[in-house]
Amino acid sequence: MRRKNRPALIAFAMRTLSSIKTLQKILQPLHGRKRIGFVPTMGAFHEGHLALMRQARRECDYVVVSLFVNPLQFGPKEDFAAYPRPITSDRKKAQETGVDLLWTPAAEEMYPSPYRTFIEIEEITRRWEGAVRPGHFRGVATVVAKLFQIVRPDRAYFGQKDYQQTRVIHQMVKDLHFPISIRILSTLREKDGLAMSSRNQRLSPAERAAAPILFRALQKAEALVRKGARESPPLLQEVEALIRSEPLARLDYAALCDPKFLEPLERIQKGAVLLLAVKIGSVRLIDNVLIDI
Numbered sequence: 001m002r003r004k005n006r007p008a009l010i011a012f013a014m015r016t017l018s019s020i021k022t023l024q025k026i027l028q029p030l031h032g033r034k035r036i037g038f039v040p041t042m043g044a045f046h047e048g049h050l051a052l053m054r055q056a057r058r059e060c061d062y063v064v065v066s067l068f069v070n071p072l073q074f075g076p077k078e079d080f081a082a083y084p085r086p087i088t089s090d091r092k093k094a095q096e097t098g099v100d101l102l103w104t105p106a107a108e109e110m111y112p113s114p115y116r117t118f119i120e121i122e123e124i125t126r127r128w129e130g131a132v133r134p135g136h137f138r139g140v141a142t143v144v145a146k147l148f149q150i151v152r153p154d155r156a157y158f159g160q161k162d163y164q165q166t167r168v169i170h171q172m173v174k175d176l177h178f179p180i181s182i183r184i185l186s187t188l189r190e191k192d193g194l195a196m197s198s199r200n201q202r203l204s205p206a207e208r209a210a211a212p213i214l215f216r217a218l219q220k221a222e223a224l225v226r227k228g229a230r231e232s233p234p235l236l237q238e239v240e241a242l243i244r245s246e247p248l249a250r251l252d253y254a255a256l257c258d259p260k261f262l263e264p265l266e267r268i269q270k271g272a273v274l275l276l277a278v279k280i281g282s283v284r285l286i287d288n289v290l291i292d293i
């Protein structure tokens, strides 16, 4: 509480730290008094990340951003080592966005050896990203549960770009009774429609030019639904044909599902989510759109 005659401090420097104990010491007096907003990330910040931070800044008293490239959610053949880690520019961007605390935990502290505790979420992780990336959601759920447990935020912010992940988090928060309100923000895109992603940096110029094919495919499906299409198989055929027309693109999956449990739909009735995963060269991109009818 500020005393009446004391001048207000105009700007605070953002704190950056990695120790779990220090973080908890800082947050402990804030719990129950200040609304803590939390944005979990793997860094290489782009406007999508910054939008989550801005929303947290608007809605909360104290904003914590975690930056942790979580080894547990990468498969052995995936891009953990190649994942971009521009920590200096990330720190600058977070500071400019008004983040109070940037937390960069170390893998050795997050997963002290021997590490034995994991979170497994059933059914909703079985298909799509879960099928293509075995163990991915076990890694995501485990790290997010740990981050929630350590930070104990009031609100946590996630992007719709990782749609299945948002459903997994919702399920986990419900099943484990985390007293945290989950906020999902819509996907931020480049001018040509490509969903912003840290992985976009790894596209060659030719691949970057090919990458908006995902967005075009989502738009095509939306347009077909607007014109009255309701049956999934012909809709998905159109989407697949468009992806195939791009020589650098290889489709992993295109799926029309119910937006809650992500079960495939034969027919769109109340609305659906169209999930898309496409490899452009060696970079795997995902995107989605919610189709309202």
Ligand code: AMP
Binding pocket: 040, 041, 042, 043, 047, 048, 049, 051, 052, 157, 158, 159, 160, 161, 162, 185, 186, 187, 188, 189, 195, 196, 197, 198
């Ligand atoms: P990541 O660092 O890729 O783990 O992403 C951290 C958070 O930012 C996740 O909740 C993502 O869903 C979200 N995010 C990533 N890309 C975007 C985007 N283009 N628009 C909005 N949110 C995003």
